[in-house]
Amino acid sequence: MRVFRNIPQPNKIRGQLHRALILITFIIGLCIFIPTLFIEFRQTIQHQNEEMVNYLNAQTYFFESWLTERSSDIHTIANLDFVKGYHYEKAQDFFQDFKDKTDFTDLIFVNKDGIVQFDTVTELTTNGTGVNVQKREYFQIAKKTQQPYITDIFISKVTNQPIVAFASPILNEQQEFNGVVFGTVNVQIINQYLHESRVGFLGHAYIMNQNGMMLTELNVRNNDSSSEQFIVDEHILDFAVNNTANDLHVYKDMNGKWVFAKSKPINQQGNYDYQINEHQLAPYAQEFQELCSSFNDMSTKVRQDTILLKELSITCQLTKLYNRRYLIEQGELVFEKCLEDENACSCIAIDIDFFKKVNDTYGHLIGDEVLKHVANIISNSVRRVDLITRYGGEEFVILSPDTTIESAIKIAERVRENVEANPYTNDHVKINVTVSIGIAQYGRASDVATFYELLDKADQALYMAKESGRNQLRVYDSTKVGTNI
Template sequence: MQNLYRILRVSTLKGRLRLWVGVLIVTMCVLIVLFMSLLGKVIKERETHSALREAIELQRMFIDKWKSERLADIEYLAAMPGARALNLEEMRSQFRMFKLTHTEFDTISFINAAGNTSLNLDGPFDTNVSDRDYFRAVRDLRKPYVTDVMIGRVTGKYIVGFVAPVIGGDGKFAGAIIGAVELTTLDSIMNQFRFGANGETFLLDRDGFRITKPRDRFDAPRITVQYQTDIYQRAVAGLDAPKSYLNQAGERVYGAYAWTSDRQWLLVGETRTADVYKPYFNLFGVMALITALILIASYIAAMLLTRKMIALLRHLLNGTKRIREGRFGYQIDPSIIRTAPAELKELSDNFNIMSAKLATTMQLLEESAVIDHLTEVYNRRFLMNEGTKIEEAAARAGNPSSILLIDVDYFKQINDTYGHLVGDRVLKHAASLLVACVRHSDVVSRYGGEEFVVLATNCELERGCELAERIRTWFISSPYRDEEREIAITVSIGVAQSRPERTYGTNRLEDMIERADKALYRAKNRGRNRVECDDPEPRRAE
């Protein structure tokens, strides 16, 4: 997936959202089009096969009826008194009158019992047909007969003969009457049937040879090419027609077939698949166009719908950038999300809540990093980091600074006597006394254990010693008190002033602290509860 984003150069949420919305819409449209296409194709195939079968069945019924009517016509002539009496003149008259009303017949002939043509209205009489199958069939079976396609010996044309036996007055076979119908008549009959704009129906004989010619192709050969297409093979086997197949011309077609009732002829109907699907393809094109329009409209609607989401996410992103820059507590304006979806409103509200909590937490963390949690004055870390900056700023301004290192006397005894909880309260009390004694510009910090440091700027050594003495006196007059006890507190203080040159440490603050520590050490060694300055001459407590 990441490779896809990289190839498409899509890195933002906005771009990815638009990409997937577009993919989703395109996929849905393609699936709908494919489903409708496949469904339409199946429906169209079924409709085509059903229509073909119905059309072919109607045509089969028509052909069967036409054959039975023509055969009945010849039987009628064979049953006439003139024919039964073998009266050729009367038969001639009857034949002529018959042809006037039955134009389908090309010739009508009477064949005597020996197979010789005794009467033919349109040709010579010396033709012998005793070797023909149809003559032997009517002679032996004494039933009417329809011949296969044959070449007439009189006309030399392709014909179909309708033959009926003539039974004499003595009940014996006296001959046969044959009515010949040229295949052009069948052509005109079959050309009346059409399936679709370019579909056609045609007749095959039982051997698969085409009897009728294609429409508008009167020069096409007849009874010369045997059809071996799928539909003929299936018709011979009695199977259903295939969904589609290649016809004799190599075109993909749909087809249906039906045998005539005597299974002498095979009626076949074919229509090209291209013609069947042409309207369908036109409809498919319209559907594709409509789908494309829907796709564009849906994409635009999706973009409009997601614009507010993207805008709110942009505000959220901006908020996270502000927090990353250190602007904790940044809030998203509620008016921006007033019309946003409920989920995004909740997300924005949660962001504002978390941002406020983060600001509070960061404030607490910052305070805990520089404030001693017990005494609530600055811790040693703050003193060493910020105190150095404060002292250096004072030095650049030409102002001296002083350090007071303060130690609570006998604090271990307080812990041992009253317990650590009381000891903690004593330290907190000591810190509050220091804060009350110094200026707001002075820095009070807990240096460690029971030791405190006061950094006083713009304060030379003499004033620093005075401040230390005031603190010492204030502690004497302000013992720790609670409901159960009162504990006297004294402090020892070492004082040092900043110098241009350093004797100890890496900066002047460390140098002052070290010198103040040595002064504090002297104060402890000299009895505690006193102030010692960074000076050879000690200052005694009054």
């Protein structure tokens, strides 16, 4: 018996092999294409992430620097002599001129009772003069902390525009709260700066506070001052606040389009030494490289300006000596170091005799020259370790660490003699100048135990020197104030 098998025809075999080959080729293609697609996708995400990081760093640094500069502006204004002295007319002229040259929308002078003395909003029929801002947050915080303060966004009751306020306390000669200077900036200015710095980036950057209120991309419609229109979507806020890992976030925007998002917290203290590594920017567009180079230049300038502002805040602009603020800040540290090392510490208070007569007779310009003349003599008459300050008006204070009363007397007498021996002269006038001096030392008097008591006792001895006829020295003694030298 024979068994016959169905043998496939050659054409069928070729067709099956062809289909199998196509299937295998397709599978191999998928095996190559899918990983390649995935790798390209990851590279695109990485590139986008790096681009956003660079952009966020640049924008964040810019905004931090801008905040710091504006806060420093207000702090410097609050420490000007004519502001601290409540010279409203001179202060108002300065405020107006300063506002016209800066980003500030308004500059406001508030007295210690919270009453606005004047502001610089002149284009409106009504301004803030006479308004009581005692309950405003920026006033309360500046009064309580005696430190500069930057507010969140709020709606101005004068301009009805969203603004940010920069406040700094005014401190009197005793370093007591004496009012507030604050400047406001319309947030549209911030928004404008962000748009101008969008070189090399196709996306959008927004700034919001920790409560989700937008500080940019704002529009006040129909004079609606409701803050609800400025709140971002809840899930975006949650991502920005809780994104401690600094990850990319993917979501659909209001138009239904998928977008990548990345956030970065803003530190208002600023990082003046921050520099972008330009060598890492080689793969990016030339425009972005130029932007980052500009930011590095700005970083250097901001750091230099910050140092300059610090110097201005602790230096008398007229005499170039340290001011009272610096004496209060550093004097106590010097005094405490002397106590710790069990060394003597002396304080010398100096006052120019009949200085009011100089101003009345020759005018304040000559009076200023006399002040500078005396300050220069004092600087050349003391040691390098002595801390010289213009304490206020025509009074100077020298803090002498590690100095006994005997050594302090020698220093003070040298100052007195040099001032008397060197009258102020110019092409038109010669003015004989003398000074009265009071001296106190920690440890010599039983009622001198702190830096402030040392200052007070030197001042008491100075008062006795003036009462005793001027152009002389007096040493404080608890048993007999103003002992003769």
